[in-house]
Amino acid sequence: MKITREEVEHVALLARLKFSESEKERFTTQLNTILEYMDKLGQLDTTRVEPTFHAVSGSNVFREDLVKPSISQELSLQNAPDGDNGFFRVPKIIE
């Protein structure tokens, strides 16, 4: 077992997901199968290998700090599930 049911519950909380009991069961089995397959990477010695995060080399990109037209507040909010007076509205955060 690479990942236990308790770990699945913990990772689900980190990922802001939530599962039913039967889904937890299924995800635990499936994630174990997939993670066992990943074990084959252990066959390779990578002690002196630099990691690659971007395959096409690039350098940091700078630009002038110019004011350009951007999306209006109204448009930015048009897809919000709940809003009020130009703000996003969410359930109460502070007790």
Add this chain to the structure above:
Amino acid sequence: MEFYQLPAHRLHQLLRRKEVTSREVTESVLRQVERMEGRIHAYITLTPDLAMEQAASADARLQKGEGEPLTGIPLAIKDLICTQGVRTTCGSHILENFIPSYNASVIEKLKAAGAVFVGKANMDEFAMGSSTENSFLGPTCNPWDLRRIPGGSSGGSAASVAADECIASLGSDTGGSIRQPAACCGIVGLKPTYGRVSRFGLVAFASSLDQIGPLTKDVEDAAILMNAISGHDPKDSTSVDLPVPDFSAALSRDIRGMVLGIPRECFIEGIDPEVESAVREAFRTLEKLGARLVEVSLPHSEYAVAVYYIIAPAEASSNLARYDGVKYGFRARGMHDLLEMYRQTRLQGFGAEVKRRIMLGTYVLSAGYYEAYYRKASQVRTLICQDFEKAFSQCDVLLTPTAPTPAFRLGEKVDDPLQMYLSDVFTIPCNLAGLPGLSLPCGFSKKGLPIGLQILAGHFQEEKILRVAYAYEQNTEHHLRKPTLE
């Protein structure tokens, strides 16, 4: 031949000579959509009114003799490329009613070129899948056999071209999502070099791997689409500021003296014998055309699927954190607590495969596992890149099958995620190394299912790929075969 069956370059000639109008071409495509869509389901959203308006403006331009190669040509757009005012769902419940307030840069470019938009093409949810069965809006069927998958994730983009429900389309490719469906549907699909095409307005899946590219009826059209969408974009800092060649000029029937590399590892266990024999036959055809075949080795390619299914989910788990029920998209109802609202929204809004990958990605990035999985995978990614560098010092392009089997049956792999992942075994290494890759038809199975040949080249060497692909296509007839759906 009906107008909807023709490639864009043929239609362009007719449009320019005023032998046909864009209105007529667009109407012909829309009628074909009406005939086919009930069986294929290539589209999530159709925009016939917009298409007819764009056709009218295209005709006005063509009247004045101002038409470009895509002016008046009806296209389908994968539904994760933002289109202002037209809903962009990513095949997900969580974005089912999302209407972008801006266009992706590729859409701005196609609009400026005078293209006509038929609609938004179906896809696996957030581009995660190889069969288009993970779409919240229902699967797409393969025009060659309606009981089979069209490939994925750009399954709608591929099926719409194969069923002549558009002239060409745009898809996106993170681990094979343009090339594998192109192979399954018997058409041409090109994944450009990472950085060749702007990703601005492409809904992100795995940002270090994603790239937009064309799916077309032939190689010449792939070059035309590439001319239209390539180039540096200040809005995407990973798009590369290099001059864009005229890809159409690269099309040449002459490939004498070119060196084609065949990876020793490409006929792996589990490859369908019909795929192997069609691809080997293609090698012989190219050799007869004067190219030289050499054997090369990509020793780390067997690790590519494992690397990919760590890196892509890791990036996805971060990218998809934005779907929280606050700024846009679906929100679970009746929640009085913020954390519970997030969790219920994501539980109800995402499908099983997306949740599986978010879980996998969160796990491999979490404390205690980062080194063992994410860092390890990124190091093996370096070895995979080095394999390609070495191979391309010995040859101009690499040839492999695009997928290990022809299109499989709907439902065949839905309960076995690992088997589904392994259908990307030939396409994934190219994304990890940021290389360009193309799939084109190279034969059919006994059941009449298309088989794809993949051609890969070094960074920004799309011209070499197009040259080999064009020479092959001009000397074979696989691309002329059409599915019989009547």
